[in-house]
Amino acid sequence: MKESPYALERELGMQYYATDTPGIGGRLRTTPEDFIVKEIPREGKGGNTGPYLICRLTKNNWELQHAVKEIAKRLGISHRRIGWAGTKDKNAKTTQLISIFKVTPEEIAAFSLKDITLEVVGSANEQLSLGDLLGNRFDLAIREAEGEDLAGRVAAVTGAAGEAFPNYFGLQRFGVIRPLTHRIGELILRGEYEEAVATYVGLAFPHEQERIQDVRRHFFLSRDPLLALKEMPTQMSFERSMLSHLHTNPGDYAGALQQLPPKLLSMFVSAFQSYLFNCALSDRLKNGHGLSEPVPGDRLIFSNGRTDTVTAANIPTVTIHLARGRCGIALFMPGKDEPAPGTENAAVRDLLATHRITHDNFRTASVFVHAKFDGAWRPIAMKTAVESSVEENTVCLKFTLPPGHYATTVCREYMKADPLRMV
Structure with missing residues (x-):
């Protein structure tokens, strides 16, 4: 296990790599054709x-x-x-x-x-x-890879992919140029709608055009929707629809948020759930517990959705089940329902307290966003058979992942590079 040196990954809870091999660096998505995704429908x-x-x-x-x-x-x-x-x-x-x-x-x-x-x-x-899908097939190219024995390092990580990588939610889950969806979700959960709008429309990030950064900063400070509307580029339709609503309905920040497509609005709250999962997974790794090494109190999820609890007595049996792929260790992403006694993860509980979020907040957000937010179990380990090849300084990877798993989580184990080189 190796710790990520990148502040952005650590901020989003992705603190560790499963492999200790030196990264190959490089760049993913030099062109869109370097990142081909084909959905596997039901x-x-x-x-x-x-x-x-x-x-x-x-x-x-x-x-x-x-x-x-x-x-x-x-x-x-x-x-x-x-x-x-x-x-x-x-x-x-x-x-x-x-x-x-x-x-x-x-x-x-x-x-x-x-x-x-x-x-x-x-x-x-x-x-x-x-x-409503079975998964996705990926055909990827990492270009400008560097370092000695490139083929050997790629082979080492390819072998590890069949064992287990941390099943982190990738950077795309939180926003690529503006990684803030989880922040907006947290504000929606607390009912701080004005701050949620100000964050979405007004928080500037360094990789945006300077003109757009200036427009965002002015709105964040002034909260003047008409001035921002005059300067906001027409292609930024989501921001413009929110600003237009505020101009017509001054102070109605809740209504401004609801101008966004329902699926996008719900993604903010689920991004906060994803952030909690990433942080709790990193906490487990920091405490020295492996991805496939059960400890008493762990929750297991089976392929049919059934869950069970690891005890000191059943660890030998659980270890066999894990090795044969019959189940996986899971963490619960909290929602509106109270967890069953003895199933709540201590790290998640502490994070919710730190962020001043309760299950009641999820219930309120569920009504506001028109989404369930029931909470869900997610395996902590990602396993996949990777077909890898190296040609000069280009590394090609082919693999399949279940729904909700991130190809960049696989690529980061090979690259160990600035996450912005993956987007």
Whole structure:
């Protein structure tokens, strides 16, 4: 195990690497074609009947929320009529299924948008929802890799990938250029809606254009929506819709937040849950507990969703189950329901207290955002068979991950580089 030297990773709870090998450095996503993602859909999606048209969406260098809004605009419908199973990367070439309510195949055939294609594959009685997929296949290229014995170091990490990496939520979960989704989620949970709007619209980050940084700073200090509207670029549609609402409805910060697409709004709160998970996982590693080494009190999650508790008496049996892949050690990401007695992780409990968040806050946010926030168990270990190859200073990786697992979490073990070189 090795500690990350990067402040951004540590801030987001990603404090450790599983491997001790020196990193290969390099850069991921030199072009979108260096990061190819193909969704693995569940069987049965795309039948012959139902009001939801199931389409295969292929996009190149588009953020999903913005792509959906633009698709809806071109089709002349509300973006709320479009559903999807997984949020894919922006700086990538991605293929996935989306559902569109009450549009015709002819309308899809007439659709045209640069770097986006839609192909009808069927129809269904229900829209696609987050998590409604089997996983994703990745075909990645890390360029400008460096150091001696590159092939040997790549082989060492490839071997470790089949054992276990920390199953961190990656940087994309929190925002790439502006890693603040978890901060906004925390503010929404506490009902601090004005600060949530000010953070989303007004908090500037150094990798943005200076002009945009200036507009954000002015709004953060002045809270003047009209002035910000005059200066905010038209392509920043989410910020502009919030500012427009504030100009028309002064002081209604809750309403301004609700101008955002519901899925984006709910992602803020779930990003805070992800942050708690990352921090709790790092706390476990810091305390010397391995990813596949059970200790009394650990919770186990089985492939059918059943959970169990590790005790001193069942550790030998649990160790066999873990080695055979029948279950995994899991941490609970808290939500609106109180945890069962004896199942709450001490690190998560302490983090909630530090951030002044209770289960009641999740209940209130659930109503505000129109999302469940029930909480969920997540395995602490990520295992995958990686097909790796090295050609001069380029490393190619192919692997498959379950839903909600991050390819950059695999890549960071190889690269051990500034996380911004992965986005």
